[in-house]
Amino acid sequence: MLIYESFNQQFIYILTKGGIEVEEECGIFGIYAPDQDVAQLTYYGLYALQHRGQESTGISVSNSNKLVTNKNMGLVNEVFDEHNLSELTGISAIGHVRYTTEGDSSVVNAQPLTVKCKLGELSVAHNGNLINSEELRNRLEKEGTIFHTNSDSEILAHLLAKSQENDLLAAFQEVIKSIQGAYNFLMLTPDKILAVRDPWGFRPLSLGKVAGNYVVASETCAFDTIGAEFLRDIEPGEMVCIDHNGLNSYQVFEKTKPSLCMFEYIYFARPDSNINNRNVHLVRKELGRELAKELPEEIPAKADLVSGVPDSSLSAASGVSEELPAPYEMALIKNRYVGRTFIKPNQTNREISVKIKLNPVERTVANKNLILVDDSIVRGTTISNIIKTLKKSGTSQIHVLVSSPPVKYPCCFGIDTSTSSELIASNQSVSNIKDHIQADSLQYLSVEGMLRAVNNVSKIQNNEGFCLACFNGENPSL
Numbered sequence: 001m002l003i004y005e006s007f008n009q010q011f012i013y014i015l016t017k018g019g020i021e022v023e024e025e026c027g028i029f030g031i032y033a034p035d036q037d038v039a040q041l042t043y044y045g046l047y048a049l050q051h052r053g054q055e056s057t058g059i060s061v062s063n064s065n066k067l068v069t070n071k072n073m074g075l076v077n078e079v080f081d082e083h084n085l086s087e088l089t090g091i092s093a094i095g096h097v098r099y100t101t102e103g104d105s106s107v108v109n110a111q112p113l114t115v116k117c118k119l120g121e122l123s124v125a126h127n128g129n130l131i132n133s134e135e136l137r138n139r140l141e142k143e144g145t146i147f148h149t150n151s152d153s154e155i156l157a158h159l160l161a162k163s164q165e166n167d168l169l170a171a172f173q174e175v176i177k178s179i180q181g182a183y184n185f186l187m188l189t190p191d192k193i194l195a196v197r198d199p200w201g202f203r204p205l206s207l208g209k210v211a212g213n214y215v216v217a218s219e220t221c222a223f224d225t226i227g228a229e230f231l232r233d234i235e236p237g238e239m240v241c242i243d244h245n246g247l248n249s250y251q252v253f254e255k256t257k258p259s260l261c262m263f264e265y266i267y268f269a270r271p272d273s274n275i276n277n278r279n280v281h282l283v284r285k286e287l288g289r290e291l292a293k294e295l296p297e298e299i300p301a302k303a304d305l306v307s308g309v310p311d312s313s314l315s316a317a318s319g320v321s322e323e324l325p326a327p328y329e330m331a332l333i334k335n336r337y338v339g340r341t342f343i344k345p346n347q348t349n350r351e352i353s354v355k356i357k358l359n360p361v362e363r364t365v366a367n368k369n370l371i372l373v374d375d376s377i378v379r380g381t382t383i384s385n386i387i388k389t390l391k392k393s394g395t396s397q398i399h400v401l402v403s404s405p406p407v408k409y410p411c412c413f414g415i416d417t418s419t420s421s422e423l424i425a426s427n428q429s430v431s432n433i434k435d436h437i438q439a440d441s442l443q444y445l446s447v448e449g450m451l452r453a454v455n456n457v458s459k460i461q462n463n464e465g466f467c468l469a470c471f472n473g474e475n476p477s478l
């Protein structure tokens, strides 16, 4: 039986599971710029990265002697204003927008986390999810470590404090070898910023320059916002150190098989960002094109219109419409003041958000056969609700096209699901899912089609690879 059939069942599910554990990502930004207003630039950078996390945000600055951190629950523009930003003056800064993957969504877990230890004062911002955090936490607690938060990110700070090394760079190089999982870390000390990307490169991390100063960000859209020039992606397993001498790079891990999260292209990243030299919008458009090529002939023959589920599917829908070809129309309007439902921390909020955020344009859909494109089906909540509302608005037929393969396995590197039971495709056939969501037909993109789409935008290099674990169950880090 499906668990989200009714509100009551949902409530029972939440009660029995103690609430849904949600996983996703975060956004990180760092800048070393003694001649600039680093807090302001970090604020704008975080603004551009807001889609990666909306629970809490924070900025740490260094005035070259000490660090000052301001963080709180809420969006970037709710937490920061001219007054509190003006109190953050310094030569360098790091910032974070959080979406909880481990621990509570609370101010104590908001990042950056600032600590004092034998290596001096340091502030840590983390994007990713450590898979051996429990083991590391248990070990540290047995050794007498007192944790102030229950997020995985604090573990790094304690490992550093306990390192035999007296120099932060060396300590960092030592301790990251004992952590496993997905992590991009930014660390701010009074005189430098360190940035490291895990050996698989699950999450994107890019390097840029603004007015001669280095910046690091989860996505290149943050560079565009502050007028920075993109220099390059930070390599999987690379650590860069930025200080008054400029930038030094260290390959701290042997190159393993890079495994960029495919969901960054499918859904997470902003369409105006470029990852591995590919524009995210163009990849999504190609995903749509490949999906259209895989359709059985009878589907396009029946369709009057193609439309995408706003926002993240619009690029893929335009690819479908161009490839078929079939006219593109606006079937749904999104209330832009509602946050991403996909990354809200509990299922009850998620349901309500879906209902208030999308409204059909009745006069375009009434009595029409619609090809409706969405980038992914995770729990199936969004698409079920949309189909219900479109049918109420008089849509004759709804043929659902999904521009990614079925999500069958939970992700431990940062997607919004923690157990298979939450995933509608984990134990159901495509035909059952079609019936459950009440679509007239349902077609997913194949894994091969997805890889072809990425390759169409720019050729997949020999040393490039993708994490596909939520589609095929193969964990690249094992």
Ligand SMILES: O=P(O)(O)OC[C@H]1O[C@H](OP(=O)(O)OP(=O)(O)O)[C@H](O)[C@@H]1O
Pocket (backbone or CB within 6 Å): 267, 309, 310, 311, 312, 313, 340, 341, 342, 343, 374, 375, 376, 377, 378, 379, 380, 381, 382, 383
């Ligand atoms: O099957 P579900 O569990 O409902 O999740 C899948 C949906 O969530 C995401 O959209 P979302 O509405 O969060 O964000 P968007 O507006 O950026 O597309 C995604 O694009 C799918 O539409």
Ligand SMILES: NC(=O)CC[C@H](N)C(=O)O
Pocket (backbone or CB within 6 Å): 024, 025, 026, 027, 053, 098, 099, 100, 101, 102, 103, 109, 126, 127, 128, 129, 130, 151, 152, 153, 414
């Ligand atoms: N989404 C993330 O990257 C979260 C980072 C970290 N695991 C936390 O929960 O705070």
Ligand code: SF4
Pocket (backbone or CB within 6 Å): 202, 260, 261, 262, 263, 264, 410, 411, 412, 413, 414, 415, 467, 468, 469, 470, 471
């Ligand atoms: S399992 Fe899926 S969501 Fe998680 S990192 Fe891999 S591709 Fe991304």
Ligand SMILES: [Mg+2]
Pocket (backbone or CB within 6 Å): 309, 310, 311, 312, 313, 374, 375, 382
């Ligand atoms: Mg969506």
